Amino acid sequence: MRDYATGGTNRPPDRDVEITDIRTCVLEGNFEWNLIEVETDAGVIGIGEAYRGGGVPELVEYTKRFLLGENPLDVERLGRLIVQEMSGHGGTTGKVVTAASGIEIALWDAAGKILGLPVYQLLGSKYRDEVRLYCDCHAGEAYAVEDGATAYADVGAYTPEAYAREAERVAEMGFSALKFDLDTPADNDPDPFNGRLTREDVARKRAIVERVMDTVDSHVEVAFDCHWDYTVESAKRLAHALEPFDLLWLEDVIPPENMDAQIEVTKATRTPIATGENRFRVHELTKLVSEHGVDVITPDPTTVGGLIETRRVADRALEQYVPISPHNVCSPVGTVACVHLCATLPNFDLLEFHALEVDWWEDLLVRETPLIEDGRIAVPEAPGLGIELDRTVLAEHSLDGRGFQ
Structure with a gap:
């Protein structure tokens, strides 16, 4: 060994x-x-x-x-x-x-x-001083997480108007890129297991996308996430229906295990397709990139193997002229780590921010200025990640109330 x-x-x-x-x-x-x-x-x-x-x-x-x-x-x-x-x-x-x-x-x-x-310098280069974020949004109160499990709201919360109101609100905060969940509880009717979208399902999702795109200014880009829910034929029908709207991307439309199925979906539509967040190490992502089974690759650095492993994925994508937009649902710690990485990637596009509803998110760091300004994070210049934790806030929000053990 x-x-x-x-x-x-x-x-x-x-x-x-x-x-x-x-x-x-x-x-x-x-x-x-x-x-x-x-x-x-x-x-x-x-x-x-x-x-x-x-x-x-x-x-x-x-x-x-x-x-x-x-x-x-x-x-x-x-x-x-x-x-x-x-x-x-x-x-x-x-x-x-x-x-x-x-x-x-x-x-x-x-x-x-x-x-x-700073970490970005240890990783070898710096292409940008700021990293642009896309903000993961939800239709009103239509999403919650309890004990790590997703809890959806009633079907009535998922109206095109609810999506549009949230898009307008978040864009006014300075974010120029947004993402919404397009999978809803209505997808489970008439059958919650087979992953097939009805004609009515597709029409409903098209109406949501159309309403959001009509609401935001032309400089605001919008992506939609489906969380691996659909069959190949349903994914293709949905992607075709959304082609007129020039989406940033449509994400995770089919389960992640079958690379050949993913490649088929991607090549069947003009709608950009994104995936990659629940794959591990470069080996599990190489085929998707090398065979152009994805238009935007989205590995999660805190899942895939760390910063250097994500860099390997980005290098494979760069060879095929594919942009990388890392998945990120982290606290400020993981987010800033991703910022350092994204500063070093020539084919980087956007980094996810997924904590809009956590009002103490930035309080976890000792800072004099906001971490996020106008939908961007400046790349830190201090040694290491360049951040300091507020230990009081850390203990207050830790599971055991004590902090590091």
Whole structure:
């Protein structure tokens, strides 16, 4: 077996650093956010975030068996070490890769603080000073998350007018790109299982899209998300019906496992198709990009394997002239990590912001100015991720009320 624990040891004393502890904290936002701290003997603590949901803290705790004592500056090697050591635990995909993603981000933060450089510079380049966001919106009160499970409102909440009102409101905040969920409870009638849209379903969705597009100014771009709900024929019929509206993209129209089916849908329509958020590592996304099965690739850096793995996906996409717009439902920690990454990608387009309903989202950081201004985030120039957590706010919104453990 390859031994990724045997890195080069010849380095000067100021970079001869060790990991001394790894801690986690779960925050109750609109999702359960998994934050991770990596402590070093250099007096530096790196902060990261793994994708939301259960199981991650336990997996992070397990990695202490082989990560303690390792040099945090060897970010890429340690990412490979996690996958190698936990390969028998399903470690080449799934939750192990998610946990590794959050640890990797914390390692980048620690490395930047130790070396005195922002993370984007460690990743190799800077193409932009600001990262443009698209805001994930919902029709009025038509969406909620309780204990990690989606809870939809009554069918009557999903009117074209409700979508249009929210589009107008969010655009007035300064966002020039929006996204709405186009899958609704009405899709489950007459059958909640087969994934087929009726003629009435397609007409209803077309009316929603038309009303939103008529409401926003021409400079505002709009995408719609379907959350992997439909059959191939329904996905194609829906995409065809939306072709007149020049959407930013139509996202996740079919289940994610079958790449050939995804390729068929994408090539059957002029509506741009986006997908990629629930795939792991570059291996699971390469075919989609190389065979042009996607118009916009949307990996989640806190899921796919971290910042460097997302960079690998972006490189594959760049070879095929495909833009990348990372999925992001994180706290400010994961979001700022994505900002550093997006600054380094020539084919980057937009980064998701999915916390409009969390009124304390920005309070999690100690800052004198807002993080988001006019729908954009400035790329931090301070070492590491360039952010500082407000520990009082952190404890207040943590699951156990104590913060990192």
